[in-house]
Amino acid sequence: MIYNPGQFENIVPYIKTTPEWLILGGPGDGNEAQCAAKMYPGIQIIGLEPLEQMREHQLSNGWPVEAKLLPYALSDTHGMVEMCINPDNFRASSTIPNWCAAAPATDRAKALIVETVTIDSLNDPNDPFRKVILWLDIEGSEITAIRGATQLFDSGEVILVNVEITDRYPEHAAKVNSLLTHYGFREVRRWNVQPGLVHDRIYTRSRK
Secondary structure, eight states: OOSSTTGGGGTGGGOOSOOSEEEEEOOTTOOHHHHHHHHSTTOEEEEEOOOHHHHHHHHTTTOOTTOEEESOEEOSSOEEEEEEEOTTOGGGOBOSTTHHHHSTTGGGOEEEEEEEEOTGGGOBTTBOOOSEEEEEOSTTOHHHHHHTTHHHHHHTOEEEEEEEEETTOHHHHHHHHHHHHHTTEEEEEEEEEETTTEEEEEEEEOOO
């Protein structure tokens, strides 16, 4: 079963140039990569998904043949981190410290050690990121992923950012907005609004 199928279409009206890359943090059981590949033939896709169950789901549900699906969590450093997982809802797994203490059903949560990488470290100088859509749905770790993409943002090659905001981390929302504003982006839409839980924000580059 696909989570919220076709939700990639929410960002399409705000894409003003043909994208060449999609960097997808936390594909989970969604189909953003599949939709992007269909809408933009030739787009290059990198998915970062530390959970084996979710990678298996993607590979069994139309993950684009040429797209990369890497077993890492996005962060602002390379290393290892504890990911807390609720077996009843893999989609809600998080690398945020103390997440297990704050999450529902903590008695069923368990921990997994996963490897972290930065977005900048994925940029191949022989095939550099250009005209990038950055889609981040990583349960509160969005701000650290953005901090790990300093070189990419400085290059001016990011054309759109879609970021999920977890409502129980309001301080993260403020930091995300501040950092993206610093890089010249502005919020243009909120969607998938689930009061008290999550919502998504679309950011595009501000006109000068």
